[in-house]
Amino acid sequence: MEQQEYAVGATRVAAGRPDGRTGGAGRGTAAAVLAVRGPEAAGAAGTAAELAAAADTESVAESAAGTAVGADPTGLADPADAVGGSRADGPQEPAEGLSPDPGLLRLAHWFAAAAPADADDLCTASFGLYPARHLGAAAEPGDPAVSWWHGPTAHAASAPRAREDRADGGLRRARRDAAALPVVRSGAKPGRPGRHRRPERTRALPELPCDLPDPVAVELPDAERRIAARLLLAHPLVTASGPHADGFPLIRRHRDWLTERFDTLLGYRLVVGPWHARLCKAGLGPGAARRLEHPATGAPFTPADYAQLTLALALLVDAPEQLPYGQLLDAMRAAAPELAPELAPELAPELAAGAATPPDRAALGMALAALAEWQVLGDLPADPADTAFVLTVDRELARAVPAGPPALADDAADLIRRAAEAEPATAVRRLLAETPAVLAADLPEDRRAWLHEHRLSGPAALAEFLGLEAELRAEGVALLDPAAELTDLALPGTGTLAQATLLLVERLVEEVRPLPGEAADGDVPIADALIDGLLGDIADDHDLPARYLADRTALRRDALDLLHRLGLITPTPRTTWLLRPPAARYAPAPDLHPTPGTGRHSRPTTPPREGTRA
Structure with missing residues (x-):
């Protein structure tokens, strides 16, 4: 086994x-x-x-x-109790009625x-x-007081695979875009559950005294x-x-x-x-x-x-x-x-x-x-x-x-x-x-107080019991399963939908991630137009199954459903969706101090001179 x-x-x-x-x-x-x-x-x-x-x-x-x-x-x-043995429940009377x-x-x-x-x-x-449900990719050590929005990430860049090397069911770069810049398929690594398992090595054990175990x-x-x-x-x-x-x-x-x-x-x-x-x-x-x-x-x-x-x-x-x-x-x-x-x-x-x-x-x-x-x-x-x-x-x-x-x-x-x-x-x-992640904001006061008091010992005990890795951030705790075995939904995962969803969530984070001090400890609203635009870019950049090429609504529905079930987005009555902080662990690390005047989130470091435009 x-x-x-x-x-x-x-x-x-x-x-x-x-x-x-x-x-x-x-x-x-x-x-x-x-x-x-x-x-x-x-x-x-x-x-x-x-x-x-x-x-x-x-x-x-x-x-x-x-x-x-x-x-x-x-x-x-006994042998009769062995797996695969015969089972005798004794004679049963036929039921006249149930x-x-x-x-x-x-x-x-x-x-x-x-x-x-x-x-x-x-x-x-x-x-x-x-079944239990946990996010994949190894836990990234970091300061527990730092937000998921700004902390270390599990983003793993990999070059797009050639058409002949593409794993069955996975995304591939569209042929007509071969001359364009490559699209990073972050975390969408091929393989079956358990791919992070270290190979067993045969090695000679040192001789021990007879009285040692x-x-x-x-x-x-x-x-x-x-x-x-x-x-x-x-x-x-x-x-x-x-x-x-x-x-x-x-x-x-x-x-x-x-x-x-x-x-x-x-x-x-x-x-x-x-x-x-x-x-x-x-x-x-x-x-x-x-x-x-x-x-x-x-x-x-x-x-x-x-x-x-x-x-x-x-x-x-x-x-x-x-x-x-x-x-x-x-x-x-x-x-x-x-x-x-x-x-x-x-x-x-x-x-x-x-x-x-x-x-x-x-x-x-x-x-x-x-x-x-x-x-x-x-x-x-x-x-x-x-x-x-x-x-x-x-x-x-x-x-x-x-x-x-x-x-x-x-x-x-x-x-x-x-x-x-x-x-x-x-x-x-x-x-x-x-569940994939436990956010303090979602808990009643008594449970939030317990998590705050036992945020090190509580997750550690379960991590030892179940072979998981604890990732602590300012918003809460996630127990991660890098082997992708203790979960019914895998992210990163194989298959078109999982890979397209991963591309969607990392691009969403890059578009709406708050800067430090901008409500970094909460959810961020996502505009419908942004979701549709990013999914359109993904569909244009990659070969998708016929059902998704013919029906972009189905792609949107399935991708958002997967993100919702993984706890990375949540619905709200006032806006369509909110992006949750754990989603940021799959995006590239943020540039918190960009060069002034470049980048969408950049801020001028000095006021503009008189007579010039801000």
Whole structure:
């Protein structure tokens, strides 16, 4: 298994458990947010208290099962428990009918009634399956009191590649501009994630006295723990047979240490069973959502898609292992006729009276694709109308998808609020671990005070735990991942959109960067005309895909969406966009003292003489 250089030589972070931690799904949670019926409650709706007891019992049983194999140094109790072994859940009775989980059914209605942005927030709060997101390029050391606008940058100039050497999917200089001055593609370096990893070198270790520990043996557990922690933060649901199965034995082997670290630092609950590991992340609060996307096409989920996903999940938590597709559709229509998909008029005649705009087949396809990606479902029918197709259901994974211990929130807004509740230390550490940059201006007063007091020790502890690099500036802190592995969006990155976006942000910074003393600690407005003009220059200077050449609006939409999701720009009601200080780390270093009379930002050093023009 590939291991990157930041996993080697990790040191343990000082232990300690903050008192009074609330929120999320970790130990000490004051109020949980979601109900998932346990096996004991199958077939009966039950009260909220009964649902809570059932799910808590299940959680304790899973923890006990994981602890029982703790003495095995490999993390596997026996050959039957090995990765890739056969799984026996015992015989199952065929279900006469499927009964929906009441908490998830209620959540499905909340999704259906939510606005698109609120639905993304609700998904983040209720499922917590979002990956961490960090900016790339190594941290640049500098004075923490200096602004990102004026401090050291991560800008890396590179000459344009010739047409024959261009990496697939990347930008290239247009042939008709070959005689023009080269355009710097700052930071748009080719390569796959992990390109910053130092190559492993074989070297002879010095002979040590027998009573001294082997340095390789000492470093290996720390490296394994860091790899496992990074994997869980990037993929909160890891299975023994999924795409990240190679890392599952490491999670099993170090589950006790990982459970304590995630709980202490982030307030996250980690459940490790024989066949899957689930890191139950907390919500990020209103406006900080991570939208769910189709695993193949990347299309974002709509409220109707989320509703279909949650409605299906509400039935699958108690479904048999082999479930006819038509039976699932029948159960969805019976549980929530107004939410059920309309596959054909004869399949759902009641929808005409139950919903003004019934969900379509595409929404169900999005939902099933996500469930298959999480391995809750096995293979999907090639034809959505093939109701005789038999689905393979993993009830254990279906119950692991909701993030919270069971208790019901009052409404969608209450669930989003509860999921993000935490003491200041835990809340700020979560933002540092999950988001590209944490700006003090965005934090409430108590969290801003904690960040100011612990701006060295707080980020350093997480950097050691996760193999990240801390960059401190006057506006806040960013934990960076030069390996571009602990992030779902990479900047710098490969591909046309990532490279065009990088060119856009560096040119935006050069155009609107404030001089010292000119509101250097805040966001800067960007005019629409400037965005359109710079994107036009980029399109003229480089060969772009046909869809962007034919539709400049699509290029603008996709580039601004990427910058927004990375936290480098933010919308505002009064102006279209604001450029945020961390964006300046990708632009060339500013010339803070230009020659008088030259440059856009230059200022005259002496007043003009009489009779001359200023």
